[in-house]
Amino acid sequence: MSLLNWSDPGTTWLNITNIVLGVVVVLCVVIMLGGVAHEFISRKYQRSRVHAELDRDMRLLDDDHAFHSPTLGITMADGGEQHKP
Numbered sequence: 001m002s003l004l005n006w007s008d009p010g011t012t013w014l015n016i017t018n019i020v021l022g023v024v025v026v027l028c029v030v031i032m033l034g035g036v037a038h039e040f041i042s043r044k045y046q047r048s049r050v051h052a053e054l055d056r057d058m059r060l061l062d063d064d065h066a067f068h069s070p071t072l073g074i075t076m077a078d079g080g081e082q083h084k085p
Contacts, residue, residue, distance in 0.1 A: 005011050 006015070
């Protein structure tokens with residue numbers, strides 16, 4: 001016995017409607033999975049960019065007397081003379 005009875009006019013439109021709704025559901029699931037994958041990839045890329053920028057800033061601030069001022073940038077508290085450890 002077949003699941004789809006195309007010879008019965010009472011169930012033909014029901015079968016067509018079920019097939020169309022099944023295709024719509026599959027399409028929506030594919031679109032949602034694509035959106036979720038895109039979000040994860042963009043967050044990972046953004047996180048790696050932020051970590052790279054933090055690493056660069058920390059390398060610049062490796063000096064014991066340099067500090068970051070938002071208006072001046074990286075400044076040296078003692079005028080630029082390095083202290084001997």
